[in-house]
Structure formats: C-alpha cells, structure tokens
Amino acid sequence: xxxxxxxxxxxxxxxxxxxxxxxVVILIIIGITMLVDHISRPGETGSDESN
Amino acid sequence: MEWIEFLYENVATNFDIRMLIMWVIGGILIYLAIxxxxxxxxxxxxxxxxxxxxxxxxxxITRGANEGALTVLYEAGIAxxxxxxxxxxxxxxxxxxxxxxxxxxxxxxxxxxxxxxxFTLCTASMFFDIKDAASIAIIGAADGPTSIxxxxxxxxxxxxxxxxxxxxxxALVPIIQPPVIKLLTTKKERLIRMPYKANEVSKTTKxxxxxxxxxxxxxxxxxxxxxxxxxxxGNLIRECGVLNSLSxxxxxxxxxxxxILLGITIAxxxxxxxxxxxxxxxxxxxGLVAFIFDTAGGVLFAKFLNLFLKKKVNPMIGAAxxxxxxxxxxxxxxxxxxxxNQNFLLMHSMAVNVSGQIxxxxxxxxxxxxxx
Numbered sequence: 001x002x003x004x005x006x007x008x009x010x011x012x013x014x015x016x017x018x019x020x021x022x023x024v025v026i027l028i029i030i031g032i033t034m035l036v037d038h039i040s041r042p043g044e045t046g047s048d049e050s051n
Numbered sequence: 052m053e054w055i056e057f058l059y060e061n062v063a064t065n066f067d068i069r070m071l072i073m074w075v076i077g078g079i080l081i082y083l084a085i086x087x088x089x090x091x092x093x094x095x096x097x098x099x100x101x102x103x104x105x106x107x108x109x110x111x112i113t114r115g116a117n118e119g120a121l122t123v124l125y126e127a128g129i130a131x132x133x134x135x136x137x138x139x140x141x142x143x144x145x146x147x148x149x150x151x152x153x154x155x156x157x158x159x160x161x162x163x164x165x166x167x168x169x170f171t172l173c174t175a176s177m178f179f180d181i182k183d184a185a186s187i188a189i190i191g192a193a194d195g196p197t198s199i200x201x202x203x204x205x206x207x208x209x210x211x212x213x214x215x216x217x218x219x220x221x222a223l224v225p226i227i228q229p230p231v232i233k234l235l236t237t238k239k240e241r242l243i244r245m246p247y248k249a250n251e252v253s254k255t256t257k258x259x260x261x262x263x264x265x266x267x268x269x270x271x272x273x274x275x276x277x278x279x280x281x282x283x284x285g286n287l288i289r290e291c292g293v294l295n296s297l298s299x300x301x302x303x304x305x306x307x308x309x310x311i312l313l314g315i316t317i318a319x320x321x322x323x324x325x326x327x328x329x330x331x332x333x334x335x336x337x338g339l340v341a342f343i344f345d346t347a348g349g350v351l352f353a354k355f356l357n358l359f360l361k362k363k364v365n366p367m368i369g370a371a372x373x374x375x376x377x378x379x380x381x382x383x384x385x386x387x388x389x390x391x392n393q394n395f396l397l398m399h400s401m402a403v404n405v406s407g408q409i410x411x412x413x414x415x416x417x418x419x420x421x422x423x
Contacts (some may be wrong), residue, residue: 001330011184014421015169017405019162021417022410025271026423029409032263033155033256040255 068284069323076326077101077318080129080215089222093104093195093314097215110292112319113246121319124298129210132203134313135196135282141306142196142408143285146376148260153250157368157399159352161406164372166348167191171341172418178333183207185418187334190217192411193224193374200278201415203337210332211320216338221346224375227268227339227346228382231346232370240354241390243365247398254292259284268413274366274423275416282412349403364399371400374411380404 078100084091103111104121113122128134151157168191175184186207200212217303220227231239243298261283269276289298320326349369357363371383380401387396 001178001333003177005177008173008189008380011176011181013174015173016423018169018172018414018417021271022162022165023159025268025413026158026269026406026410029264030155033152033268035107036259036263037152037155037253037256037274040253040259050240 062107064066065277067323069109069327070105070107071125072254072327073105073321074102076321077105080203080219083219084223088223090218092310093214093218094222096311096314097218097318097321100315101321102317102364103315104321105323110309112260119319121316124316125319127189128312129199129203129316129319132200132277134309134316136198136277138306138309138313139196139278139281140285140288141301141303141309142300143261143282144288144289145306146289146405146408147288148257148405149252150398151405152256152260153401154402157402158406158409160349160369160403161372161374161408161410162413163352164345164349164403164407165171165191165410166352167341167345168411168414168418170344170348171337174340175337176336179330183209185422186210187337188341189213189415189418190220190334190338191345192415193217193221193342193345193379193417194408194411195221195313197278197374197412197415199313201418204419205276208325209330209334210325211317211322212334213338213413214317215321216335220338220342221378224342224373224378226383227342228346228370228373228379229386231343232350232367232383232386235347235350236354236366240357240366241386242393242394244394245365245368245396245399247395247410249398254290257290258287261290264409268416272413272416272420274419275413278415282408286320294392342373345369349373361399365394365396368396368400368403371403372407372410373404374407376404376408377401377409408417 076385077098078096083089084095103343110119111121112119148201171191172184172188174253176188182205186202186205189201195217198213202213213254265283268279285301288294288301349372350366353364353369367383371380373379383400384397
C-alpha cells in the first residue's frame with residue numbers, strides 16, 4: 001500500500017462523471033414516471049385502476 | 052494418547068495467535084447481532100463463519116484435494132455474484148415505491164446522497180489501486196448486494212473487510228447520521244414542515260416503474276443491468292398483482308434462504324492472514340467516510356435547492372437518501388419530531404430512502420462501467 005495524495009485530484013473526474021451520471025439517469029426516470037402517471041391517472045383515461 | 056498426538060501434530064502446530072483474534076472478532080459480531088440487534092441477519096452468520104474459517108486446518112475451506120463447504124458455496128454464489136442478485140429479487144419484492152411515485156421529484160435526493168461513494172473513491176485511491184478503491188467506495192452504497200457484486204466484479208481482494216464494514220455501518224446508521232445532520236443544519240431548517248398530501252398513483256405507473264428504471268439505467272450503464280434488473284424484477288413480481296405467491300416467496304423464503312448462505316459464505320474471505328492487515332482498518336475508516344459524506348451530500352443538496360424553492364424542503368430528508376432502508380428514513384422522521392412534534396416527515400423521508408436504493412444500484416452500475 002502506497003500513499004499517493006495526488007490520486008485524489010487525478011480521480012476527481014470520476015466523481016464528476018459519477019454524480020452527473022446518477023443525476024441524468026434519475027432525472028430521466030423522474031420525467032418518464034411523471035409522464036406515465038399523468039397519462040394513466042384514473043379519471044383521465046377512465047380505464048385504469050388505481051391503488 | 053493418540054488424540055493428544057493428533058492435537059499436537061495437526062492442530063497446535065497449525066495454530067496461529069491471529070486465529071484467536073479472529074475468534075474474538077467473530078464473537079463481537081455475534082454479540083452485536085444478538086445483544087444489540089445490529090443487522091443480525093448478516094452479522095451473526097458472518098461472525099460465526101469467521102470463527103469457522105479460522106480454526107486450525109478447518110475443513111470448511113478447500114485444502115488441496117479436500118473441498119470445503121464454504122469454498123464450494125463461495126464459488127457457487129459469490130464468485131459469480133449469484134447470491135446477491137437472488138437476494139435483490141427478494142429486496143425488490145419488499146419495496147413499496149408508492150410514496151416515492153406520489154412525488155417522484157424526491158428521487159433527486161437519493162441521487163445526491165450517493166456523493167459519499169465517489170468522494171470515498173477519490174480518497175481511497177490515495178491508498179489503494181483504483182479497482183480496490185472503487186470496491187471500498189461502494190460501501191457508501193449502504194447496500195450489501197451491490198457491494199458484493201461490485202467488489203467481486205472488480206476482483207477486489209478485500210471482500211471480507213468490505214462486507215464487514217458495509218453491514219456494520221448500515222447497522223450504525225442511527226449513530227452516524229444524526230450528528231452529521233445536526234452539524235450541517237440550523238434549528239430553523241430542522242423545523243421546516245413538510246405536510247404530506249397523498250397523490251393517487253395508478254397501478255399502471257407502479258407496474259411500468261420497474262421496467263422504466265431497468266431500461267433507462269441499462270441503456271446508460273449496461274454493467275448495471277444485472278443489479279438493477281434483478282431488483283426491479285422482484286418489484287415487478289410484487290406490483291403486477293397476479294403473482295402474489297411468488298411475491299411472498301421472494302420476500303420471505305428466497306430472501307431468508309439466500310441471506311443464510313450469503314452471510315456465512317462471505318466469512319470464507321475472513322481468514323486471519325488476509326483479514327488482519329492494516330488495510331482492513333483503513334477500509335473500516337474509509338467506509339465511515341463514505342457514510343458520512345453520503346449523509347452530507349444529501350443534506351447539503353437539499354439546502355442548495357432551498358435557495359431556489361419557494362416552498363422549502365426540510366434538508367434533513369436529504370440524509371434519508373442513503374440506501375439503509377428503512378432505518379435512515381425513520382431516523383430523519385424521529386429527528387423531525389424531536390424538533391417539532393407536529394412535523395411528520397415520515398412519508399417524505401421514506402420516499403427519499405427508497406429512492407436511495409435505486410440510486411445506489413445505479414451508482415454501483417456506473418462504478419462497474421468505469422472500471423470493468
């Protein structure tokens with residue numbers, strides 16, 4: 001095991017890519033989910049059951 | 052007299068004082084599981100398994116031509132990541148995404164609370180090679196199966212230490228999170244009320260949700276398909292409404308069966324010569340860093356959002372985005388009540404907590420994408 005402090009800086013791009021990646025995926029999921037719920041909401045289509 | 056000779060020739064000469072230390076560690080894990088009720092489903096089998104594998108010439112580990120049961124189980128279910136994936140079916144079947152689906156925007160807090168994973172990745176890379184650093188960082192996912200899958204896929208040699216850290220800190224969430232939350236929030240912020248209004252969620256949404264997550268995540272991070280897919284498969288079994296007996300089986304029989312095998316098999320990686328290293332202490336420390344910065348990430352993100360929101364959120368719910376379900380959600384709710392006994396944060400905090408489960412699996416998939 002070696003102590004390489006500069007690796008923290010070198011690997012910061014993974015932090016940026018990782019957080020951005022999660023954010024993008026979650027935002028897409030939020031958008032699609034809201035759209036699906038809006039389309040399938042009971043009373044608007046008259047054909048879906050709700051829980 | 053023969054047995055004394057046997058004891059001396061075979062056992063005493065193969066005994067190492069470090070085995071005794073591992074028995075103590077195993078005993079501590081068993082004590083914590085039983086007496087303190089800390090994640091007993093995993094800590095007890097891990098603790099007992101640690102004792103099993105650290106007996107001289109233990110027959111549970113393969114030695115030469117003699118196959119050991121735990122080694123066979125390891126090859127059958129951990130080395131190929133099968134056991135954690137099967138467990139994920141059970142976990143998916145247990146999760147009710149209803150509170151989250153009634154306010155899907157809360158998922159963003161689950162995303163923010165994965166910050167600790169990537170911060171720990173950078174920190175751990177100062178001491179370990181990048182794949183080991185990534186395997187250690189995934190402790191911050193606060194999710195046993197994800198940690199196992201990632202550590203195994205990246206062929207980390209620290210699986211035993213990573214699992215002990217992950218499950219121990221999951222059990223310690225009630226101790227770790229509150230001081231971090233209090234440090235990062237003001238009394239005024241903790242008093243912010245969030246009235247809950249239940250929005251109806253259609254059955255179609257509940258059925259499509261696991262499919263949407265699987266497809267979206269799988270397209271962006273293909274290496275996450277196994278993790279996300281099995282979790283969402285379990286949830287789909289639950290929500291479809293026509294597989295109730297399968298859902299019950301997944302939640303109880305399957306989950307319990309796999310958990311029994313998983314815990315004791317992980318212990319096969321806790322042999323004294325690999326576990327008792329300075330690296331193990333460092334991994335335990337880094338695991339704590341991951342949990343702390345997960346909590347901080349969620350809370351600080353909520354505070355940041357409040358700069359732009361007219362209707363403020365209580366920043367404590369950001370901390371619930373850590374995937375320790377349902378403990379983290381309950382902790383935030385209790386802290387809210389402690390500040391104001393009319394402030395019921397439970398539905399919001401549980402929704403965020405559940406979103407943390409999704410986000411942590413996505414994080415695991417991204418880590419695999421980066422480093423495989």
